[in-house]
Amino acid sequence: MSIDKTAIRHAATVIVIRDRMTNPAILMGQRGANAAFMPNKFVFPGGAVDAADAHIPLATPLTAQCAARIGEDADADLAHAIPVAAVRELWEETGLILGTRGTWEGDIPPDWETFAATGHVPHAAPLQFVFRALTPPGRPRRFDARFFLLDADAVASDPDNFDAACDELSHLQWVPLTQARKFDMPFITEVVLAEVEARARDLNAPTSVPYFKNNDEESLFLRLHGHAAPYTSKP
Structure with missing residues (x-):
C-alpha cells in the first residue's frame, strides 16, 4: 500500500457569526476557479x-x-501560533480586524505590515476553538485545520466593509445560517456547519471539541477534552 507523502500544514479557519440570538448569519466567500485547494467552493x-x-x-x-x-494531540506551542494565524487570515481574506488599539514594537513581518498600519495589535481571547479536521490522504494539499467561532461584535472594524480584503476569496457575504447549505461547499465545511448550527446561540466555548482525524490508516471522529498542561502566550 502506498503512503501519502503530501506534507501536512497546520491551518486556522475563522467562522464569524453575527445576530446569533435573532437571525444568525455567517461570513463566507468563494475560492477561485484556479485554486489548487477546493476551487470554486464557498468556505x-x-x-x-x-x-x-x-x-x-x-x-x-x-x-x-x-x-x-x-x-491535545499536538505541540502545545501551537496554542499561540494557530490563533495568530487566524487573526492574520481573517484580515487578509476579509479585511476585518480582530485586535485592540496598540503600538507594535520591533520589526514587523511583511505579512503583518498592513494589519499593523491600522493601529491595532492582534488579540485572540474572542476566538472559540470549536472543531479540528485533518485533510484525508490523497488530496493535493493537506491541512490540520483548527476552526474558530468568532462573534462579529468582537471585530474592531465595520463587519460589512471588506475593502481591505485580498482577492483570494470572492463574493464575500453574510449568509443566513438557515440558507448556508444551499451553497456549494466542501464536505468538511458542511460538517463544521452542523457544529455551528448547534452552537449558534451558545456563547460558551465547548467543553470538548470534535476532531475529524483522517490519518494514513483510518478516519476517526474523536473529541478533544484538553489537558492540564499550563499555557502562557508569548510576549
Missing part, C-alpha cells in the same frame, strides 16, 4: 500557519480552556 476565511506567526505577540491569548483543547 470560511482561513489558511496555513506561517513561521512568523509563532513570534507575533498577542494583546490577549486564547482562553486557557481553548488553549488546552488545541494542545
Whole structure:
C-alpha cells in the first residue's frame, strides 16, 4: 500500500457569526476557479500557519480552556501560533480586524505590515476553538485545520466593509445560517456547519471539541477534552 507523502500544514479557519440570538448569519466567500485547494467552493476565511506567526505577540491569548483543547494531540506551542494565524487570515481574506488599539514594537513581518498600519495589535481571547479536521490522504494539499467561532461584535472594524480584503476569496457575504447549505461547499465545511448550527446561540466555548482525524490508516471522529498542561502566550 502506498503512503501519502503530501506534507501536512497546520491551518486556522475563522467562522464569524453575527445576530446569533435573532437571525444568525455567517461570513463566507468563494475560492477561485484556479485554486489548487477546493476551487470554486464557498468556505470560511482561513489558511496555513506561517513561521512568523509563532513570534507575533498577542494583546490577549486564547482562553486557557481553548488553549488546552488545541494542545491535545499536538505541540502545545501551537496554542499561540494557530490563533495568530487566524487573526492574520481573517484580515487578509476579509479585511476585518480582530485586535485592540496598540503600538507594535520591533520589526514587523511583511505579512503583518498592513494589519499593523491600522493601529491595532492582534488579540485572540474572542476566538472559540470549536472543531479540528485533518485533510484525508490523497488530496493535493493537506491541512490540520483548527476552526474558530468568532462573534462579529468582537471585530474592531465595520463587519460589512471588506475593502481591505485580498482577492483570494470572492463574493464575500453574510449568509443566513438557515440558507448556508444551499451553497456549494466542501464536505468538511458542511460538517463544521452542523457544529455551528448547534452552537449558534451558545456563547460558551465547548467543553470538548470534535476532531475529524483522517490519518494514513483510518478516519476517526474523536473529541478533544484538553489537558492540564499550563499555557502562557508569548510576549
